[in-house]
Amino acid sequence: MSAIVLQPGDLVTAAALLALDGALSVALGLGLHRVMLIATARLVVQLLLIGAVLRTVFRSESAAATLGILAVMTLVAIREGAARPRHRLARHGNYAVAGLAVGASTALAALLALTTALRPDPWWNPRYAIPVTGIVLGSAFGTASLTLDGVLGGAAAARAEIEARLALGHSFAAATGPLLADAIRRGLMPVLNQMAAAGLVTLPGTMTGQILAGSDPIEAVKYQILLMLLLAGASALAAIITARLAARRLTDGRQRLRLDRLATA
Template identity: 55%
Template sequence: MKPILLTWPDLALASLLLLADGGLSIWLQLGLHRRLGVAAARMVAQLIAVGLVLRVVFAVANPAITLAWVLTMVALAAREVAARPEQRLGRWGNLSVGASAVAFATFLTAILALTTAIRPHPWYDPRYAVPLSGMILGNVLNAASLALDALLAGASAGRAAIEAQLCLGASFRQAMRPYVRDAVRRALLPIVNTMSAAGVVTLPGIMTGQILAGMDPLEAAKYQILLIFLLAGGSGLAAVSVSLLAAHRLTDSRQRLRLDRLTARRG
């Protein structure tokens, strides 16, 4: 089955709906029409640009260019992970923890999927590698930033409790265990919710896209199930690695709690 290709006039016609939104904003004095317009223009420009670049990346199918593209996405995601928490680890700690965890979780999950389940030829074919890495990254980013925020906030609020255990002869790892567990738990809740709601409350994006592209619904569902498994795995890996790396940054060779390495955002 061939997908039904859209023409530019099709899009122009659909954009009338956006104009209707703008009219609504003016009529109800929502003050949103300018922002609606700017956001819509950005969305169109960004997506067309990505589409054009990906067209080239897919056509060239050069492993180095594919890797560079994925690494750029990883770097942007790492920056996002580092920026979200209220607390910051000194000496670029958030960024290096975020980048290591995001890269580790994304590459491991994506390579696993490309070499075992999806198996394109070659396995690093950008048509599969790029969108797959992007999807995994989105979830890994969420899990990693939730875990990092929870761990750093937990450790700084739990100082008395952590040090009380250290004083009685507990190892740093023992004293931090509840905070690491809590951070991983919080990072995994969104994917649990996604899985419970999938198909009942929402028809997931990939499945919708595959169906629109002409795929059999059951085949589309199978694809979606595989992807959600990947997202769950990637989230778990990211949550655990970000929590352990951040906890490691909060201690030293004498198993102290080094909150002096943390600063709150904006003073």
Template identity: 40%
Template sequence: MSAEISLPQVLLAALLMLVTAALSWRMRLGLGRQIVVAGTRMTVQLLLVGLILGWVFALRHPMPVVGIGLIMTLLAAQAAVGRSRRRYARVYLDSFVAVFGSSFVLTGLVLAGILQVRPWFDPQYAVPILGMVLGNTLTGVSLALERFLSEIIGQRDRIEALLALGATRWEAAQGAVASAVRTGMIPTLNSMAVMGIVSLPGMMTGQILAGADPGTAVRYQIVIMFVLAASSAIGSLLVTLLAYRALFDAHSRLRSERLTERHAQH
């Protein structure tokens, strides 16, 4: 039986943000406003999610679950692009395809094939698992996209020289593609390498706090981590290949003019 957490206890924990704000002020990091906004936004979003999930969990129909999943996917795709300094015309669509193609397929696989949840859309399982997969995929897609677009700009002269010498667009871009996919996968692989020794993952900790058997919690976490690793790899590869197709035309020309740069906001 997990310990109940009251609203005053949550407010007490929120005071810890003052430590972060004080550190920002003392070291002149200029993050005070961002800390307040991020903390407030997170709190409001989670409280709303709690209310919505309470309603969804009471339903026994797949459409609300699928609908919430699509909204979560759309927001994740938008957030992934939002972290990139460079854009091209269909970048939001490509991000959505990459996030959806990896997260939905893998979540469906783990629900119906591995965990064998009945029914497969049971929101108690579907929504939290999809949320974890989306959060991980978002990071991979964001890092891979940013790295690929940076590589294209940074190595433009080399890529154009290879194309001028007769290389195909894939031969010229292969190094940038590999670097981007590798970058997108690194956070998940690093997390897996220290899991259980340096860190205890959130899902496993939450189950144990809720009274689940530690052995069962560990097995769930292992399954989820394998799914997260796959989603990171597939999402990173998909978004990189889609960006590659957008920036190299059928005549093996680099179309760097299609890229625009978003100026950092202070």
């Protein structure tokens, strides 16, 4: 089995469909063509740049360059994860919470994969370390930001419920337990949906890529399962860490509800 190598012309042909959309947008006055043009241009430039960078780093096999790329990817993920929620914790709390949750869960999942299942040589080989970290990061930051949004928005909305319990002498952990469980469940919903739909509703991305690149479907599925297990495990961990850290920042030594530490973005 060999892969069909794409030529630049093939990509231009694929863009013809978008050109049709653009023409429709102009003809029907939908005002879509501008955004779609920008998004398309951005996608192509972004990916070509990444491709070029990855090719260089893979060839160089430099630990410093690998670490640099992983650091940039992680920082972007943390920034996005912290910025999405509608509420902000005081003293850059969103960054601290998302940073610890996304960083720790991703590092754990990536190290687990690189030292056990994949075992490339060296273990940080960029060809493995970068894509594995990337796919786990993408899922962990999405989960963390949804969970954080759930905890912060939920605490603000359920102030009367939480304080009713505090006023009766319940612990802060008991008073916020249902809120945290709910936020974690909501945060994990996309990952759980992705797992349930895998292969039935859509062929997941990794598998699609490997099959198109000429791999045997069973081999592609094994990779897909490995990555899915890693990203689900890391995401659940990220959700739990996020909820607990965020809750800790919403209380104090007297187990009060400290909504004064919360601002709306």
